[in-house]
Amino acid sequence: MAYQKKVPKIIMQTAKEEYISKITGSLESLEILFAPFGFIRVDSGVMVNINHFSHFEKDGYSQLFCFAGSTKKVVCSRAGYAKVKHAIENTT
Secondary structure, three states: OEEEOOOOEEEEEOOOOEEEEOOOOOHHHHHHHHHHHOEEEEEOOEEEEHHHEEEEEEEOOEEEEEEOOOOOEEEEOHHHHHHHHHHHHHHO
C-alpha cells in the first residue's frame, strides 16, 4: 500500500493487480485502521502487510522488504525495518 503525499490517493497493490482507493485520510490514520490486518508502515509513504513477508534483502545501505510469492520489493526505512523485525519476532 503506497500513499502519495502530493496527490492524496492510496495505491493498493496485490500480486496481480493495482487499485486506487477511494479512502482518504492521513497515513497515520490508515496505520491505525489497517494495523489489525497486519499492515505496518515501513517508510514515509509505504505500508506493507507482514502476512506476506518473505525475507529482507540488503541493497547498499537499504533493507528491502521482499514479498512471499512475488518478485516485488519495497525499501524500508531504519525504523520501518525495526518495526517489521519486531513484529515478526513476536509472531513466531
